[in-house]
Amino acid sequence: MQAFSIEQPGNPNSLFLKKRASITPGAREVLVRIRANSLNYRDLLILRGDTFNVRPGLIPLSDGTGDIVAVGDRVTRAKIGDRIAATFFPRWIGGRVRPGYISEQRGSDVDGLLCSHAVISEEEIVHLPAHLSFAEAATLPCAALTAWSALTGPVPVIAGDTVLIQGSGGVSLFALQFAKLFGARVIATTSSADKAERLKELGADDVINYKDTPDWEFAVRKRTGGLGADHIVEVGGLGTLTRSLKASAVGGQIALIGRLTKVEDFDPSALSQSVSTVRRITVGSRDGFDAMNRAIAAQQLRPVISRSFPYSKAMDAFRAFESRSHVGKIVIEHE
Template structure:
C-alpha cells in the first residue's frame, strides 16, 4: 500500500510517498481503506518539529481520516466489512476524565496516521461515521469537530439560548458555528476579513465583528449582548486574544482555551479578571471517543455538513500542507486518497 511518511522536524521537504507492506491484522484489529484525510494546524507543527513527544523515526502523518472497513480480525465486534469509520483522535482515551496516559498517543503524531491508502489498528480506535456525510466531510470530525463539540457542550456546558463568542473563521470556529447554530445558541463570530464575516452570517451567525478594523472587539461583543458579555468563548486565539476574551465574558461565564493562532507567548491576565465576575478559564485537548460519538449523533440527527474549502488529490499532499499554512482557507483542507 502507498503511504506518506514524515519525520517530525523534517519540514515539508521530508514528506515522502513510499510503498509499505500492509500491517499484520491482530484479533481485535480492523483494516480501513482510507478514502479521505484532512489537515489540522497540528500537522504543520509536527512537520516543523513543534508537536509534543514525536518518535525519532518517520511515521504516516495526519489524524483526520475516514474510510471503509476492508478486513476484520476474528475478535472484532463493533464493525463489519463495508462500514464507514473515522479515527478517534486519542486512541487510548475512550471515556471519562483526561489523564496523561490517555492523551500520550494520537494518530499522525506518535503513531501512524491517515495519509495512506490504509490504516490497521484496534477496532476501539474508530467510531462509525455519521450516515449523512460523504467520506471527505466525515474526515473532518476527529480533530476540529470533536474539539468544537467539547468546547461548546462538554467543557463549556452551553445550553439552548446561551451566547457564544467564536474567534476568527478557522476550522474549530466554523465547526463551532455550525454546532451552535443547530443547538439554538446566540453566536458572535469575529474575522479579519469582511467577506468571511458575510459567509459566516450566511451560515447563521447571529452577529459578526471585524477584529482588524475593531481592535477593541471585546467592547463590541459586550454591546451586542446588552452589556452582559457572552456566556462562553471558544478561545482559539491565545496570546493576543485571551485577556480580551475574558473581558468579553459575562459574570459566571466560561472561556474554553483551545488554541493559539494569534501567538503562543504569555498572555497577561490579572487574577481580578476572573475573580470579580466569577469567570471560569478551562483548557481542553480534543476529547475522548465518547465525546466524538456524541458529535457524530448530533451531526447525523441534525444533518450538519462541515465547511470544506478544497480537496487535493493524494499525490499533491505537500501542496495541501502549503495551502493550510498560507492561512487563506475558509473550511477544511481535505486530501482525497483515491484521487
C-alpha cells in the same frame, strides 16, 4: 500499502510518498482502506517541526476515514464494509481525561492516517453518519470533536445563550454550526470583510472585524447589552485570552483551545478580575465522538469544506492550509 512520511522532522519539504510492506490486522484490529483525510493546524506544526518532536518516518495526520476491508478473528464492534473514522486519542474511550489517555496522539506520537491502508484497534473506531461522504466525515475527528467538547462541557450551551467564536478555521466553524443547532446566538470575529460575509452566510448573527476594531472585547459587551458572551471558543490561546476574559459574561465559560498568538500578550490581572471559568480542551473521547455523530446525523449537519486535493498532491494541501486563506476545512481525497 503506500504512505506519506516525514523523513526529516523539522524540514517541511521532507514529506514523501513511499511504498510499505503489506499489513494485516491482529485479533482485535481492523484493516481500513483510507478514503479521505483532513488537515488541522497541529498537522502543519508537526510538518514544520514547531513544538512537536516526532520520529523520522512518521505518517502524519490525525484525521482520516475509510471502509473496513479485513477484520481480526475476535472483532465484535465492526464488520467488513463499515465506514469508520479513528479517534484522535486511541486510548481515550470515555469518562474524564487521564494522563494515560493523552500520552498517545495519532499523527504525532503514533502513526497517522495519510496512507492507503491502516490497522486500527476496534476499540477506537467510530462509525460515520450515513449522510456524510468520506471527505466530509474526515473533518470530524479533531476539529469537530474539539468544538463539540467546548460547547457540551460541565455547563453546556443552551438556547438563548451567546457564543463567541474567533476566526473561520475548522474548530470555529464547527462551533458556529453546533451553537446554532443548540439555539444559541453567535458572534464571530474575523480580519476579513469577505470572511465576515461568509460567516454570516453560515449562520453567524453578528461579526466583528478585529482589524477595524482591535479592542473587540468591548464591542462584544456592547452587542450583548453589556452582559458579555456566555461561551467563548478561544482558539487564539493565551495571546487573546485577556480579551476573551473581558468579553465574557459573569459565570461565562471560556474553552481554551488554540495557540495561534503570542503568550506575552496575556495579562494575568484579567483573570483575577473576571468571574469566568477557563477550561482547557483536549479534543475528546470516543464516547464524545459517538454522541456528536448522533447529533450530526439527527440534524443532517454538513461540515464546511473549503478545498479538496487528491492524495498524490498532499503537499499542495499543506501549502493551501498554510496560506490561511480558506474558510472551512481542507481535505485530501484518495484516488
